[in-house]
Amino acid sequence: xxxxxxxxxPETAEVPISSxxxxxxxxxxxxxxTAAIDKEIEDEKVILSQAPNxxxxxxxxxxxITINVRQDGTLGxxxxxxxxxxxxxxxxxxxxxxYGPQAIDIPIIVRGDYNAQHHHIQRTIDAIQKTELxxxxxxxxxxx
Amino acid sequence: xxxxxxxxxxxAVSVPLSSxxxxxxxxxxxxxxTQKPVIEDVHLMVDLPAxxxxxxxxxMKPLNIDVYKQPGDNVEDIDKLLKGEKNERRQKQILExxxxxxxxxxxxxxxxxxxxxxxxxxxxAPDTTVVITCGPNAKHRKLIYLLxxxxxxxxxxxxxxxxxxxxxxxxxxxxxxx
Numbered sequence: 001x002x003x004x005x006x007x008x009x010p011e012t013a014e015v016p017i018s019s020x021x022x023x024x025x026x027x028x029x030x031x032x033x034t035a036a037i038d039k040e041i042e043d044e045k046v047i048l049s050q051a052p053n054x055x056x057x058x059x060x061x062x063x064x065i066t067i068n069v070r071q072d073g074t075l076g077x078x079x080x081x082x083x084x085x086x087x088x089x090x091x092x093x094x095x096x097x098x099y100g101p102q103a104i105d106i107p108i109i110v111r112g113d114y115n116a117q118h119h120h121i122q123r124t125i126d127a128i129q130k131t132e133l134x135x136x137x138x139x140x141x142x143x144x
Numbered sequence: 145x146x147x148x149x150x151x152x153x154x155x156a157v158s159v160p161l162s163s164x165x166x167x168x169x170x171x172x173x174x175x176x177x178t179q180k181p182v183i184e185d186v187h188l189m190v191d192l193p194a195x196x197x198x199x200x201x202x203x204m205k206p207l208n209i210d211v212y213k214q215p216g217d218n219v220e221d222i223d224k225l226l227k228g229e230k231n232e233r234r235q236k237q238i239l240e241x242x243x244x245x246x247x248x249x250x251x252x253x254x255x256x257x258x259x260x261x262x263x264x265x266x267x268x269a270p271d272t273t274v275v276i277t278c279g280p281n282a283k284h285r286k287l288i289y290l291l292x293x294x295x296x297x298x299x300x301x302x303x304x305x306x307x308x309x310x311x312x313x314x315x316x317x318x319x320x321x322x
Contacts, residue, residue: 020161021164024171027168027171028175050292051289051291051292051295053292053295054295055187055189056185112288116283116284117284121287122278122306129193132194135189136191136192136304137187137189138187138190139186140185140292141184142183142186
């Protein structure tokens with residue numbers, strides 16, 4: 001009778017909790033970091049036009065300068081959400097001083113909203129021209 | 145010995161595992177649902193006019209393409225354009241031109257015919273320089289569409305010039321398939 005009672009007591013299994021907590025935090029950190037990449041450069045308010053036949057960007061030049069032109073005509077430069085043409089000229093001149101003659105090859109990317117009027121884009125281009133840089137790239141999306 | 149075991153068992157804390165698993169899966173589902181699809185970026189390159197370099201003598205004439213805002217959103221604009229025009233055929237042509245956003249060498253062209261026209265140009269003269277002028281109120285997406293068509297037609301020499309208000313001067317262009 002004593003032996004039967006002992007054999008009926010269920011055995012508890014031990015599961016290591018600490019490994020589970022490590023996995024959880026690793027996953028959270030992974031998703032948070034991947035979601036935050038390039039957010040400072042890409043303005044979410046700018047809706048890009050579609051260009052299915054354009055040349056896709058395979059490797060982004062780390063030296064590139066991105067200028068956001070929103071629908072209302074306000075400009076953004078990199079991490080700065082509101083800049084003027086003078087700020088853009090200053091930044092480009094700093095870049096030219098830093099890179100010297102190689103500054104001509106640095107891509108200047110204009111991310112214009114699909115509904116922005118061209119005179120807003122023209123203001124940006126005029127500012128870029130004042131720094132004697134003449135290669136401009138317009139950013140678009142391949143397809144939705 | 146049995147007393148020590150009993151003491152150890154009393155000190156152990158049991159953690160509810162089922163709640164932890166629930167939290168893990170909830171977090172995973174949240175991040176998977178909020179993850180945005182990656183849309184490929186595209187760069188359309190243009191050259192800006194450089195005032196320091198004088199233009200070289202080109203063997204072929206550049207192709208001038210104007211991008212403009214479609215007039216005619218106001219009835220007064222249409223009245224102005226049609227003022228004094230009694231010829232019905234000419235009136236019809238003006239109204240047709242109002243639906244077009246692009247003009248090649250001053251002649252308006254339909255958007256859907258633009259690619260065909262550019263491909264014809266690229267076949268006969270692949271090194272043609274395309275000079276693009278945008279009206280100040282033209283939407284940016286119209287410029288991007290034009291650059292996209294030039295990319296498809298493999299016309300790579302693109303210059304973006306500064307433009308004022310553009311009005312078309314000639315009759316709409318007819319595209320002939322070669």
